[in-house]
Amino acid sequence: MPELPEVEALRAFLTEHLVGRTVARAMPVAVSVLKTYDPPLSAVEGQAVTAVDRHGKFLDVTVGALHLVTHLARAGWLQWKDQVPAAPPRPGKGPLALRVVLDSGEGFDLTEAGTQKRLAVYVVRDPAEVPGIARLGPDPLGEGFDRAAFAALLAGERRQLKGVLRDQSVIAGIGNAYSDEILHAAKMSPFKLAASLTDDEVNRLYEAMEHTVREAVERSRGVAAGRLKAEKKSGLRVHGRTGEPCPVCGDTIREVSFSDSSLQYCPTCQTGGKALADRRMSRLLK
Structure with a gap:
């Protein structure tokens, strides 16, 4: 399971690779991955990424006025692609759960191994709308956590x-x-x-x-x-x-x-x- 150090490293990696780019397509592949429906995932398309943050083990990508929040759970992972395949992904029994494509042709896949599907993606206006984030205690790396x-x-x-x-x-x-x-x-x-x-x-x-x-x-x-x-x-x-x-x-x-x-x-x-x-x-x- 990715924990604070790995999610922090992913935050830094995505900050370098996403900020300033525009989301061209966001495609859910696994039915279970999306935990919100309003706004829809398609609302991030055509919007620029302005920041990537971390809340505990949650990744938070700011896209326009929205937040694309991901919790990788036990068996989830993020796979960066320098060139996303042109063919749209097909829903099936594979590990692919969601794909994000940038206007540059780069992008990333969210994948999850195993049969227990716990990877979660939220599209929200405020990260505090995600129940898991709202419940979080202090961060060990946060100011004042002495x-x-x-x-x-x-x-x-x-x-x-x-x-x-x-x-x-x-x-x-x-x-x-x-x-x-x-x-x-x-x-x-x-x-x-x-x-x-x-x-x-x-x-x-x-x-x-x-x-x-x-x-x-x-x-x-x-x-x-x-x-x-x-x-x-x-x-x-x-x-x-x-x-x-x-x-x-x-x-x-x-x-x-x-x-x-x-x-x-x-x-x-x-x-x-x-x-x-x-x-x-x-x-x-x-």
């Missing part, structure tokens, strides 16, 4: 740290992968309760979050859209690396599986050497 603001968000949170970091209404932009990376850098269990943190632990978690997110943004800066996925994976230390040695201590990275996702962690670095219960695997072994 240690005190972070501590205030955690105060009274009776949930586990993993869930709090992934909750977009608490902090915008962090997902499954970077929450694993942050907790590993902070040397904290994903199951530790947020409200139980000491002042020193709050400091450690805040510093780990800031360093992890900013480092990933810098690593992605200037990377072409087509290489961002590979760049993200190469920089991850624990997420998606079950069974590999921890790059810090050498212990084996473990996994906890859930119904539709999983987390990875290092027992030595994060849980005092204790393996966390994998409830899904436990049920299978009964």
